[in-house]
Amino acid sequence: MSISSHPQITVLKNGSVTSARGFRxxxxxxxxxxxxxxxxxxxxxxxxxxxxxxxxxxQVQAAPVKVSREHARTGKVRxxxxxxxxxxxxxxxxxxxxxxxxxxxxxxxxxxxxxxxxVCSTGRIGIPLPMPVxxxxxxxxxxxxxxxxxxxxxxxxxxSDTFAKxxxxxxxxxxxxxxxxxxxxxxxxxxxxxxxxxxFVTTDARIDRATLRACVDECVxxxxxxxxxxxxxxxxxxxxxxxxGAAMTNNQPLTRKHAQFPLFLQALRQVMRHLSRxxxxxxxxxxxxxxxxxxxxxxxxxxxxxxxxxxxxxxxxCSWCGEDPNWGRLMDALGYSKAKIREExxxxxxxxxxxxxxxxxxxxxxxxxxxxVAKRSFIITIHLHLGAGEYTFLTTDLTEQYVxxxxxx
Amino acid sequence: MSISSHPQITVLKNGSVTSARGFRxxxxxxxxxxxxxxxxxxxxxxxxxxxxxxxxxxQVQAAPVKVSREHARTGKVRxxxxxxxxxxxxxxxxxxxxxxxxxxxxxxxxxxxxxxxxVCSTGRIGIPLPMPVxxxxxxxxxxxxxxxxxxxxxxxxxxSDTFAKxxxxxxxxxxxxxxxxxxxxxxxxxxxxxxxxxxFVTTDARIDRATLRACVDECVxxxxxxxxxxxxxxxxxxxxxxxxGAAMTNNQPLTRKHAQFPLFLQALRQVMRHLSRxxxxxxxxxxxxxxxxxxxxxxxxxxxxxxxxxxxxxxxxCSWCGEDPNWGRLMDALGYSKAKIREExxxxxxxxxxxxxxxxxxxxxxxxxxxxVAKRSFIITIHLHLGAGEYTFLTTDLTEQYVxxxxxx
Numbered sequence: 075m076s077i078s079s080h081p082q083i084t085v086l087k088n089g090s091v092t093s094a095r096g097f098r099x100x101x102x103x104x105x106x107x108x109x110x111x112x113x114x115x116x117x118x119x120x121x122x123x124x125x126x127x128x129x130x131x132x133q134v135q136a137a138p139v140k141v142s143r144e145h146a147r148t149g150k151v152r153x154x155x156x157x158x159x160x161x162x163x164x165x166x167x168x169x170x171x172x173x174x175x176x177x178x179x180x181x182x183x184x185x186x187x188x189x190x191x192x193v194c195s196t197g198r199i200g201i202p203l204p205m206p207v208x209x210x211x212x213x214x215x216x217x218x219x220x221x222x223x224x225x226x227x228x229x230x231x232x233x234s235d236t237f238a239k240x241x242x243x244x245x246x247x248x249x250x251x252x253x254x255x256x257x258x259x260x261x262x263x264x265x266x267x268x269x270x271x272x273x274f275v276t277t278d279a280r281i282d283r284a285t286l287r288a289c290v291d292e293c294v295x296x297x298x299x300x301x302x303x304x305x306x307x308x309x310x311x312x313x314x315x316x317x318x319g320a321a322m323t324n325n326q327p328l329t330r331k332h333a334q335f336p337l338f339l340q341a342l343r344q345v346m347r348h349l350s351r352x353x354x355x356x357x358x359x360x361x362x363x364x365x366x367x368x369x370x371x372x373x374x375x376x377x378x379x380x381x382x383x384x385x386x387x388x389x390x391x392c393s394w395c396g397e398d399p400n401w402g403r404l405m406d407a408l409g410y411s412k413a414k415i416r417e418e419x420x421x422x423x424x425x426x427x428x429x430x431x432x433x434x435x436x437x438x439x440x441x442x443x444x445x446x447v448a449k450r451s452f453i454i455t456i457h458l459h460l461g462a463g464e465y466t467f468l469t470t471d472l473t474e475q476y477v478x479x480x481x482x483x
Numbered sequence: 484m485s486i487s488s489h490p491q492i493t494v495l496k497n498g499s500v501t502s503a504r505g506f507r508x509x510x511x512x513x514x515x516x517x518x519x520x521x522x523x524x525x526x527x528x529x530x531x532x533x534x535x536x537x538x539x540x541x542q543v544q545a546a547p548v549k550v551s552r553e554h555a556r557t558g559k560v561r562x563x564x565x566x567x568x569x570x571x572x573x574x575x576x577x578x579x580x581x582x583x584x585x586x587x588x589x590x591x592x593x594x595x596x597x598x599x600x601x602v603c604s605t606g607r608i609g610i611p612l613p614m615p616v617x618x619x620x621x622x623x624x625x626x627x628x629x630x631x632x633x634x635x636x637x638x639x640x641x642x643s644d645t646f647a648k649x650x651x652x653x654x655x656x657x658x659x660x661x662x663x664x665x666x667x668x669x670x671x672x673x674x675x676x677x678x679x680x681x682x683f684v685t686t687d688a689r690i691d692r693a694t695l696r697a698c699v700d701e702c703v704x705x706x707x708x709x710x711x712x713x714x715x716x717x718x719x720x721x722x723x724x725x726x727x728g729a730a731m732t733n734n735q736p737l738t739r740k741h742a743q744f745p746l747f748l749q750a751l752r753q754v755m756r757h758l759s760r761x762x763x764x765x766x767x768x769x770x771x772x773x774x775x776x777x778x779x780x781x782x783x784x785x786x787x788x789x790x791x792x793x794x795x796x797x798x799x800x801c802s803w804c805g806e807d808p809n810w811g812r813l814m815d816a817l818g819y820s821k822a823k824i825r826e827e828x829x830x831x832x833x834x835x836x837x838x839x840x841x842x843x844x845x846x847x848x849x850x851x852x853x854x855x856v857a858k859r860s861f862i863i864t865i866h867l868h869l870g871a872g873e874y875t876f877l878t879t880d881l882t883e884q885y886v887x888x889x890x891x892x
């Protein structure tokens with residue numbers, strides 16, 4: 075999850091979902107949130123774009139997830155409409171009708187088909203959408219569409235986020251500049267397999283649908299599916315990637331055989347990883363961002379199991395909050411993970427300093443390890459010495475503030 | 484987990500591990516804990532007792548777990564020696580030698596074989612045992628053994644517990660009074676499959692080993708393995724049941740065919756459930772005890788998966804702390820549990836008041852549900868309407884105080 079930019083990838087200043095050509099966006103205050111903050115975002119492509127979307131694997135799926143999944147399956151996409159302040163989840167047949175109407179209202183404003191519009195909602199579960207407010211909001215957002223509206227759209231998706239999350243990069247493909255950029259929201263319910271997290275990424279690359287979908291699956295696994303704040307996955311999580319080809323009108327669509335395909339993939343991964351990291355850094359009430367690197371597991375699956383057990387243990391996360399290394403709690407979590415472990419083989423390092431050797435404390439002074447755990451961000455490397463399985467996972471501490479924030483709505 | 488006493492089961496006042504005949508116990512301050520509190524417990528049976536023990540399934544197992552498992556496998560048992568203040572876990576070969584020596588020192592004091600002594604440790608992981616202090620402590624405890632020492636022994640096992648946990652009941656079998664009683668410690672790392680939890684139960688019933696072990700397995704599953712405070716399971720968890728036959732010297736050993744066998748099983752279950760409930764009620768920093776009853780799951784396994792997902796979700800637990808029903812978070816947790824769920828079939832009740840019908844909010848006012856969630860203890864019943872699988876699980880809220888308590892040691 076450490077993000078090192080590739081020399082052929084240029085990071086754009088203030089980049090977002092509208093950095094790529096041919097995309098516009100808006101974010102407005104429709105009146106869904108009691109706080110009167112921005113709560114309605116609209117992102118459009120001037121031409122129909124190829125789409126790849128990844129949705130929550132939660133069995134309880136919000137109405138907008140059901141509608142967007144259907145719309146994204148076959149056709150191209152012109153727009154994404156998203157509201158915060160209400161999740162439109164556990165709302166039954168009425169919720170499904172409301173989600174569909176959101177795509178219809180947006181389609182009418184934009185002069186496209188409802189099937190070309192995807193819809194997302196985030197907020198509290200179980201409350202019907204205030205449709206008169208929603209309808210007005212979509213119209214207002216459509217009127218406010220702007221080729222530099224990406225950051226404002228990011229603001230309109232925020233729930234308990236404390237800052238808007240946006241990022242973009244540029245690469246050169248076949249002699250033309252191609253841009254990839256995105257916006258995201260996170261904060262609570264962040265965990266692998268999609269949390270209460272929305273991320274929209276756009277690119278003006280030309281790429282065929284199958285290739286785009288394969289790229290997105292691969293990058294999502296290494297970004298949004300490798301982070302955790304609180305171990306909960308939500309009913310509404312969605313990653314949508316749109317590719318409208320606006321920068322490559324005279325070029326062949328990208329395929330895996332293209333010489334510069336690895337660069338495109340790397341750029342997409344960089345955008346997604348950066349947005350993921352922003353989500354973790356803005357985790358509710360957190361004071362630490364901790365990267366867990368598991369090496370030497372019997373299999374990659376075991377490495378993931380081990381990393382997740384450590385990265386979501388409330389006891390481990392509490393000890394980080396107290397800046398207490400307490401590696402015994404890590405050993406304990408490794409032991410109850412379903413990964414194969416041989417206690418006497420385990421090594422644990424904090425920013426490279428070895429704390430555990432052969433499953434027991436090393437000679438490193440606790441004071442030195444404590445200094446590392448006192449940092450805002452550090453890396454814990456766990457070597458199991460059982461095979462070649464590796465997995466990297468980004469997580470946070472658990473604080474009193476997290477509890478306070480999540481006691482109420 | 485609701486414990487209704489059977490009419491033929493009498494609860495003893497101030498009952499404990501020494502309520503049954505022929506058992507003695509002691510608890511003393513050896514000097515392992517920095518606080519100078521009691522930290523060494525010894526429980527003995529005047530005659531060698533049948534033993535059934537259940538240990539943590541964590542792959543990282545403390546040295547005393549390894550030693551006790553070996554000692555409990557074949558022979559009978561005369562004593563259990565237990566220290567708090569140090570877990571003797573992740574301590575390698577030296578730790579194993581220390582645990583063995585603890586049984587040897589106790590055996591010498593008691594005039595029995597080291598193999599007839601079980602050993603338990605609880606406290607921080609990864610620190611070598613202070614053996615001079617331990618040796619002195621065991622001798623001092625042996626000198627202090629008392630037929631009414633059970634409660635003091637319970638005090639000596641406490642770590643972050645705020646009260647000593649002890650309980651005993653009496654039944655009549657074949658015309659003789661038979662007693663079952665126990666002590667336990669809990670507080671943190673409480674979760675199914677044994678947490679940082681020790682429980683010792685004694686009975687003066689005469690029962691053969693195979694029958695005792697089957698009874699204990701069944702009762703542990705319905706008591707200590709159905710509770711959670713923080714979702715972590717530890718390296719040291721142990722339940723030990725000793726049956727010395729002292730009350731039934733002229734009777735046949737109990738078997739499943741005995742007419743009153745169900746009464747004995749019920750009494751054992753009642754003791755274990757009561758001790759389990761005490762552990763949850765004393766969970767670190769908690770303000771609520773919540774019983775999750777899942778009904779109508781496709782299988783019992785599914786019911787357990789669903790109950791555990793809800794009962795360990797940090798978001799769900801935080802909302803209880805804030806006295807916010809927020810059943811949407813329960814739906815979300817059900818959705819990501821691996822149990823089969825059909826969203827539109829789910830019903831959720833708070834103390835019998837229906838909050839969710841067909842996966843959506845019911846007509847019950849949120850104020851009424853909120854009043855129930857404000858109680859110190861309440862029952863959430865979740866009906867999945869997919870089969871006959873049932874599971875009951877006892878859990879707690881997650882509070883700022885829990886985090887504060889677990890930031891340090």
